[in-house]
Amino acid sequence: MGAVSPQAARPSRSIELPYAAQFAAAREELPGHDLSWVTSERDAAIARFSELGLPSQRVEDWKYSNLTPLAKTDFTAPDRKAAEAARAEVAERFPKESAAGRLVFINGMLDGPLSALEELPAGVRVLGLADAMADEGDLLKSQLEAVPALNGHALAALNAAFMADGCLIILEPDTELALELLFVAAPDVGAVAYHPRISIAAGAGSTLALGEQHTALGELEYWSNPVTAISLGETAQMRHYKLQEESRRAWQTALTKTRIAAGAAYENFVVATGGRYARNEIKVVLEGAGASCELGGGFLLAGEQHVDNRLRVDHAAPDGTSRQTYKGVLDERAHGVFQGKTVVHRGAQKSDGNQLSRALLLSPNAIMDAKPELEIYADDVKCSHGATVGELDGEQMFYLRARGIDEASARSLLIAAFMDEHLQSVADQAAREWLQGAVSRWLAQHLSVGEA
Amino acid sequence: MLEIKGLSVSVAGKEILKDFSLSVAAGEVHAIMGPNGSGKSTLSYVLAGREGYDITAGSVLYRGQDLFALEPEMRAREGLFLAFQYPVEIPGVGSATFLKTAVNAIRKHRGEKEYDAMEFLKVMREKRDALGISEEMMRRTLNVGFSGGEKKRNEILQMALLEPYLAVLDETDSGLDIDALKVAADGINALRSPERAMIVITHYQRLLEYVVPDYVHVLADGRVVRSGGKELALELEEKGYSGFTGNAEAAA
Ligand SMILES: Nc1ncnc2c1ncn2[C@@H]1O[C@H](COP(=O)(O)OP(=O)(O)OP(=O)(O)O)[C@@H](O)[C@H]1O
Ligand SMILES: [Mg+2]
Numbered sequence A: 001m002g003a004v005s006p007q008a009a010r011p012s013r014s015i016e017l018p019y020a021a022q023f024a025a026a027r028e029e030l031p032g033h034d035l036s037w038v039t040s041e042r043d044a045a046i047a048r049f050s051e052l053g054l055p056s057q058r059v060e061d062w063k064y065s066n067l068t069p070l071a072k073t074d075f076t077a078p079d080r081k082a083a084e085a086a087r088a089e090v091a092e093r094f095p096k097e098s099a100a101g102r103l104v105f106i107n108g109m110l111d112g113p114l115s116a117l118e119e120l121p122a123g124v125r126v127l128g129l130a131d132a133m134a135d136e137g138d139l140l141k142s143q144l145e146a147v148p149a150l151n152g153h154a155l156a157a158l159n160a161a162f163m164a165d166g167c168l169i170i171l172e173p174d175t176e177l178a179l180e181l182l183f184v185a186a187p188d189v190g191a192v193a194y195h196p197r198i199s200i201a202a203g204a205g206s207t208l209a210l211g212e213q214h215t216a217l218g219e220l221e222y223w224s225n226p227v228t229a230i231s232l233g234e235t236a237q238m239r240h241y242k243l244q245e246e247s248r249r250a251w252q253t254a255l256t257k258t259r260i261a262a263g264a265a266y267e268n269f270v271v272a273t274g275g276r277y278a279r280n281e282i283k284v285v286l287e288g289a290g291a292s293c294e295l296g297g298g299f300l301l302a303g304e305q306h307v308d309n310r311l312r313v314d315h316a317a318p319d320g321t322s323r324q325t326y327k328g329v330l331d332e333r334a335h336g337v338f339q340g341k342t343v344v345h346r347g348a349q350k351s352d353g354n355q356l357s358r359a360l361l362l363s364p365n366a367i368m369d370a371k372p373e374l375e376i377y378a379d380d381v382k383c384s385h386g387a388t389v390g391e392l393d394g395e396q397m398f399y400l401r402a403r404g405i406d407e408a409s410a411r412s413l414l415i416a417a418f419m420d421e422h423l424q425s426v427a428d429q430a431a432r433e434w435l436q437g438a439v440s441r442w443l444a445q446h447l448s449v450g451e452a
Numbered sequence B: 001m002l003e004i005k006g007l008s009v010s011v012a013g014k015e016i017l018k019d020f021s022l023s024v025a026a027g028e029v030h031a032i033m034g035p036n037g038s039g040k041s042t043l044s045y046v047l048a049g050r051e052g053y054d055i056t057a058g059s060v061l062y063r064g065q066d067l068f069a070l071e072p073e074m075r076a077r078e079g080l081f082l083a084f085q086y087p088v089e090i091p092g093v094g095s096a097t098f099l100k101t102a103v104n105a106i107r108k109h110r111g112e113k114e115y116d117a118m119e120f121l122k123v124m125r126e127k128r129d130a131l132g133i134s135e136e137m138m139r140r141t142l143n144v145g146f147s148g149g150e151k152k153r154n155e156i157l158q159m160a161l162l163e164p165y166l167a168v169l170d171e172t173d174s175g176l177d178i179d180a181l182k183v184a185a186d187g188i189n190a191l192r193s194p195e196r197a198m199i200v201i202t203h204y205q206r207l208l209e210y211v212v213p214d215y216v217h218v219l220a221d222g223r224v225v226r227s228g229g230k231e232l233a234l235e236l237e238e239k240g241y242s243g244f245t246g247n248a249e250a251a252a
Helices: A019-026 A035-050 A068-072 A080-085 A087-093 A128-133 A139-147 A155-162 A395-401 A407-423 A428-445 B040-048 B072-077 B097-108 B117-130 B135-139 B148-162 B176-192 B205-210 B232-238
Strands: A101-106 A124-128 A165-171 A176-185 A193-194 A197-202 A207-216 A223-226 A227-232 A237-244 A251-262 A265-272 A277-286 A294-300 A308-315 A321-330 A334-343 A352-361 A369-374 A383-391 B003-009 B014-026 B029-033 B054-062 B082-083 B166-170 B197-199 B215-220 B223-228
Touching: A019 A035, A019 A155, A035 A139, A035 A155, A035 A265, A080 A087, A087 A101, A087 A395, A101 A124, A124 A128, A124 A176, A128 A165, A128 A383, A139 A165, A139 A197, A155 A227, A155 A251, A165 A176, A165 A207, A176 A223, A176 B072, A197 A207, A197 B232, A207 A428, A207 B197, A227 A237, A227 A265, A237 A251, A237 A428, A251 A294, A265 A428, A277 B215, A294 A308, A294 A407, A294 A428, A308 A352, A321 A334, A321 A369, A321 A407, A334 A352, A334 A383, A352 A369, A369 A383, A369 B215, A395 A407, A407 A428, A407 B097, B014 B029, B014 B040, B014 B054, B014 B082, B014 B197, B014 B223, B029 B232, B040 B054, B040 B072, B040 B082, B040 B166, B040 B197, B054 B148, B054 B215, B072 B082, B072 B097, B082 B148, B097 B148, B117 B148, B117 B176, B148 B166, B148 B176, B166 B176, B176 B197, B176 B205, B205 B232, B215 B232, B223 B232
Parallel strands: A101 A176, A165 A197, A176 A207, A193 A223, A197 A227, A207 A237, A223 A251, A227 A251, A237 A265, A251 A277, A265 A294, A277 A308, A294 A321, A308 A334, A321 A352, A334 A369, A352 A383, B029 B197, B029 B215, B082 B166, B166 B197
Antiparallel strands: A124 A165, B003 B014, B003 B054, B215 B223
């Protein structure tokens, strides 16, 4: 049942796109166009993208992702007026609930009035990318240079060419910050594309909790192509949680690149229920001894949804620990992908790497592709991987139904149990409940079960 | 209450129940005894609506309705309860959540007000105390890590909360120690009433000393080979099944 690649017969490894022309038209209007280094970076990026093109399935990294339909839609740049017109609805639908600071982006553009950054702790800076381009050119430049480079990645290049907004988060050593980012897609004239850039530098010994929510006002068609670049200093700690609840007609191609210094720890957990197509690509390099990363994801999909988890962890120093644990629930014709790679480089002795993919198929037409890979160039390591695909247990279903619980509720209980067990790995309780919320919303909507 | 007529059931092409008939009136307790593999659990599963059985002949009327026309959850809501011989473990589903969901599904069906969390806890605590089930057990996930006896007691607790019209107890006594057996029997007897009926499947006379049946049926090779009063259970205990089955099959 693997997706058939329409490109398979073509010699080209990429798909033709109109973005170079679009870029030429927008070049002089993008934020920061008056900074010469920004413009020359953008020029270089669009040249790189034109060379690379949109990846086809013949590129190993994109093997399970058919981006052809993405090329068929004429995405345009979002209009600020349309975003502002949606402000009241965004405020009403997504009220600020926690004490943490929050940045709100509508169609990728920072919305000042909805964002709240009361009293950041000393030594912490949070600023919008467009604002930084206007007032803090030097800071932006040094910041972009400090975080990992994104060469060679076509969609990251497109992001670099078109990036108009996003944010910079800078933590001086030993500081602490909790922050939320809300990305909302709002109606515009047509289908819009936006390319947020989030750049994070957490100094030695600092602690950052970042919660991201990606959602939409209705079943809109759009393309969100966020790039997040993270640099964690020695013994820094970052908890990075994300709800991907994009519209069922949306495309999301998210790339996160994280470098981790000695003794630092990065935890990432994504719950994904949205998107027609959503890619969650995370690249982590454990650069210092004893660095660790814990990557987790839970996805619940139906219809023709496709979620592609592409993980890569490089153990470049000894005593590193990495976990990749992704669990999915797939109904109807949904397609889930786990493509995880752990590379242990020469000298990265005593590395401990683990990969696990588990899927629950609710329909015979749902597909899960799991491809865990280990590449090991050191001799004293502990690495393991596994992948399982199963169905709901018939005995358990019958037991529940024999107690008067209808089929949909019984399924819901078992699916919630499957995801709950996974979410227990999220240490922070408030974050765990926040992530569980997305699971409950999906169950309520998809299985149309009322409150039990 | 229940009218089973000429029921024949096959599993994987093998006939397990053969022209089985049984009539249970409200207020009655029927015991079914029989050797291993004679089809007792098959009967209980077919009544509860488990998949995988071919009903090749016969009919079952339950409180005036064609039982086979009802989905398993509808049978339960209409007051049919099966205490499983092997209760199923469901990791990740909390025992209390499960019980509350089940009780409210049934209350809703009966047109009764659903319990809120507080009301439910109160009702559950009463029934739980009566059966000697700890609060800690209810905080665990369903049947996971329960001992054999704890699982059986949990079945009785469910029955007590769901207040069925017809309870089918499939070897609820096996795995219970002597004290637990008395507690379970008290739980079962508490539900006996002129509006309710029970089918008690057991291998042992002992349970029937506490839950005294009106009728005892011997099932062998998918058929009722003999029916009688409670003294039949004693006779079985003495002689074993060989005298009834006509071959060398012995009681467990
Ligand atoms: N799914 C199945 N596939 C094949 N055979 C089955 C299946 N289920 C039951 N059987 C067979 O049907 C027969 C009756 O089984 P059943 O469980 O009803 O017996 P029982 O009377 O409850 O036995 P026990 O006293 O051991 O509980 C057995 O021979 C059993 O092996
Ligand atoms: Mg049995």
